[in-house]
Amino acid sequence: xxxxxxxxxxxxxPGETVFIDRYRATGGYESLRKAFTQMSPQELRDLVKAxxxxxxxxAGFPTGVKWSFxxxxxPGPKYLVCNCDEMEPGTYKDGELLMADxxxxxxxxxxxxxxxxxxxxxxxxxxxxxxxxxxLRRAVADAREAGFLGKNILGSGFDFELHxxxxxxxxxxxxxxxxxxxxxxxxxxxxxxxxxxxxxxLFGRPTTVNNVETLANIPHIIRGxxxxxxxxxLTEGGSGTKLYGLSGxxxxxxxxxxPVGIPLREIVENYGGGVLGGKKFKACLPGGASxxxxxxxxxxxxxxxxxxxxxxxxFGTAGVTVFDENTCMVAATLNLIRFFARESCGWCTPxxxxxxxxxxxxxxxxxxxxTREHLEMLRNQHDNISGNSFCALAxxxxxxxxxxxTHFEQEIVDHIEQGCCPFRV
Amino acid sequence: MANQQQTLQSGLLSEEQxxxxxxxxxxxxxxxxxxxxxxxxxxxxxxxxxxxGVELTASILGLTPLEVEEVATFYDKIFRQPVGRFxxxxxxxxxxxxxxxxxxADYLKKKLGVDFGQTTEDGxxxxxxxxxxxxxxxxxxxxxxxxxxGPLTQEKADELIDQLRQEAGA
Numbered sequence: 001x002x003x004x005x006x007x008x009x010x011x012x013x014p015g016e017t018v019f020i021d022r023y024r025a026t027g028g029y030e031s032l033r034k035a036f037t038q039m040s041p042q043e044l045r046d047l048v049k050a051x052x053x054x055x056x057x058x059a060g061f062p063t064g065v066k067w068s069f070x071x072x073x074x075p076g077p078k079y080l081v082c083n084c085d086e087m088e089p090g091t092y093k094d095g096e097l098l099m100a101d102x103x104x105x106x107x108x109x110x111x112x113x114x115x116x117x118x119x120x121x122x123x124x125x126x127x128x129x130x131x132x133x134x135x136l137r138r139a140v141a142d143a144r145e146a147g148f149l150g151k152n153i154l155g156s157g158f159d160f161e162l163h164x165x166x167x168x169x170x171x172x173x174x175x176x177x178x179x180x181x182x183x184x185x186x187x188x189x190x191x192x193x194x195x196x197x198x199x200x201x202l203f204g205r206p207t208t209v210n211n212v213e214t215l216a217n218i219p220h221i222i223r224g225x226x227x228x229x230x231x232x233x234l235t236e237g238g239s240g241t242k243l244y245g246l247s248g249x250x251x252x253x254x255x256x257x258x259p260v261g262i263p264l265r266e267i268v269e270n271y272g273g274g275v276l277g278g279k280k281f282k283a284c285l286p287g288g289a290s291x292x293x294x295x296x297x298x299x300x301x302x303x304x305x306x307x308x309x310x311x312x313x314x315f316g317t318a319g320v321t322v323f324d325e326n327t328c329m330v331a332a333t334l335n336l337i338r339f340f341a342r343e344s345c346g347w348c349t350p351x352x353x354x355x356x357x358x359x360x361x362x363x364x365x366x367x368x369x370x371t372r373e374h375l376e377m378l379r380n381q382h383d384n385i386s387g388n389s390f391c392a393l394a395x396x397x398x399x400x401x402x403x404x405x406t407h408f409e410q411e412i413v414d415h416i417e418q419g420c421c422p423f424r425v
Numbered sequence: 426m427a428n429q430q431q432t433l434q435s436g437l438l439s440e441e442q443x444x445x446x447x448x449x450x451x452x453x454x455x456x457x458x459x460x461x462x463x464x465x466x467x468x469x470x471x472x473x474x475x476x477x478g479v480e481l482t483a484s485i486l487g488l489t490p491l492e493v494e495e496v497a498t499f500y501d502k503i504f505r506q507p508v509g510r511f512x513x514x515x516x517x518x519x520x521x522x523x524x525x526x527x528x529x530a531d532y533l534k535k536k537l538g539v540d541f542g543q544t545t546e547d548g549x550x551x552x553x554x555x556x557x558x559x560x561x562x563x564x565x566x567x568x569x570x571x572x573x574x575g576p577l578t579q580e581k582a583d584e585l586i587d588q589l590r591q592e593a594g595a
Contacts, residue, residue, distance in 0.1 A: 086559055087556065087559070088557070089518035089520060089557035089561070090518075090519060090561050091557075091559070092560065092561045092562060126559065127571070128558045128559050128560075128568055128571070129559060131571075166462070167461065167500070168461050168500035168501075168502045168503050169500045169501040169502035169503075169555075169556075170499065170501060182461075184455060184458055185457035185458045187495045187499050245561060246562065247561035247562055248519075248520055248523040249523055253520075253561070253562040253563075253564070254562055289518070289519055289557075319561065321519055322523075332522070335517075335518070335519050335522045336519055339518050339556055339557070342556065
């Protein structure tokens with residue numbers, strides 16, 4: 001177990017939160033100073049593109065490319081929004097980051113706002129993270145007091161205001177256009193894309209929405225450079241470190257900062273301390289509730305965007321949830337689909353009715369009342385839903401269902417043939 | 426509908442809070458973005474958001490009650506019905522499920538003598554299923570108001586309930 005260079009968790013002390021004095025004593029706001037005095041917005045955007053940083057909120061879209069769509073030079077109000085609606089089951093890394101060292105996000109947002117030429121920013125934060133919201137409000141006030149927020153920051157002539165906006169529950173708010181409706185005080189159904197937020201976003205104006213961990217990485221990239229950041233990853237073509245939130249049947253369910261590209265085996269055996277109770281590993285969600293399962297056959301797969309796509313899964317948020325050998329994968333998938341069906345906003349039929357149908361099918365099979373026809377219907381539902389819904393929620397919801405059909409079809413068949421759940425006898 | 430004066434005097438927000446929100450709403454370009462802030466403030470004061478609270482929010486922001494209602498009813502952490510003094514949101518998502526979340530929910534139902542969505546007779550506790558609370562490393566977890574507790578065993582749940590009963594002087 002080699003020691004990983006710590007960026008985001010550099011100042012982390014369990015049970016403590018770093019505020020402005022300690023943050024500055026360890027080099028905090030030096031990247032902001034460097035950016036404002038030595039770099040043009042275009043140079044900053046080029047740096048982020050060259051760093052290979054990909055969105056840490058789940059979709060993994062290259063941040064520099066997303067930024068390149070943004071009309072930074074267009075006149076009038078433009079917005080930078082931080083998505084801290086971290087609600088995908090198994091994902092708690094942004095919450096941990098903000099509990100440890102909230103100024104990283106503030107500094108990341110100020111330099112990103114400078115790069116994108118946006119004058120107002122919002123941090124949209126989920127209801128359950130009230131402690132983090134409180135720390136962020138304090139951090140924003142401290143940053144303003146220190147002259148890093150407000151008018152004419154560090155004499156650059158650049159103005160930036162930052163607001164913390166608390167939400168009130170519901171997973172769909174993590175979808176960026178639903179989030180924008182929520183922020184505007186409207187009913188938060190997703191919006192049709194295009195136009196994308198970069199063209200018509202918050203209050204109809206150009207907007208960039210980035211995840212907490214994504215934005216918090218930017219000051220580190222400014223400090224260390226694009227090449228250094230790329231070299232942190234273990235995979236060819238990967239870049240940076242990642243916050244891995246461990247959960248489920250592991251001995252240690254904590255959040256670690258480790259290189260992008262670390263093999264699953266190291267997560268399970270070293271950092272997770274092995275499977276709980278000495279049992280065998282059966283499967284895991286590699287990056288949150290919407291990512292197709294990995295199995296024991298995938299232990300040596302590198303956890304990165306491209307390497308996981310190659311084996312039919314996704315890196316997602318790198319929230320790794322492990323299931324031991326006694327777990328019924330039909331029951332686990334039913335739990336996941338219940339979550340997605342309940343959190344569907346109801347706007348489009350494939351999601352509202354399709355996920356309800358999938359839930360019913362899995363309930364029927366889990367209860368031992370399923371037939372071969374139900375299995376066939378489950379496959380059909382996948383075809384009906386994936387690619388046909390208004391936003392990515394339903395597509396993500398089908399992730400574990402696809403994993404179930406791909407790797408654990410025999411378990412479905414066992415339920416059908418035995419007329420009961422084989423794991424409950 | 427109550428007239429505006431009555432709505433403002435409903436006692437759901439203090440005079441100072443109303444003045445602050447009115448001031449803030451006048452100060453910003455898009456006052457509607459304050460809907461959740463106002464609803465949450467009403468809920469902190471009153472425990473839940475009655476019809477008067479929807480009308481009060483609408484009146485502060487210059488919206489129709491319907492525009493507020495369609496937002497209020499979307500969110501599961503805004504209560505449009507009375508709840509107990511301590512609403513217990515128990516996570517039923519996947520990580521808590523692997524660590525005995527279902528058993529904990531059954532235990533709390535039995536201990537409190539309520540099903541999901543019901544309030545104990547003494548008016549202290551409402552048991553509500555919730556999606557992931559972001560406490561996946563500390564599962565199984567519950568959230569009461571905006572504090573998160575976990576990992577919870579039956580013994581720790583007993584202690585927590587006792588502590589809240591004491592806090593309520595019951």
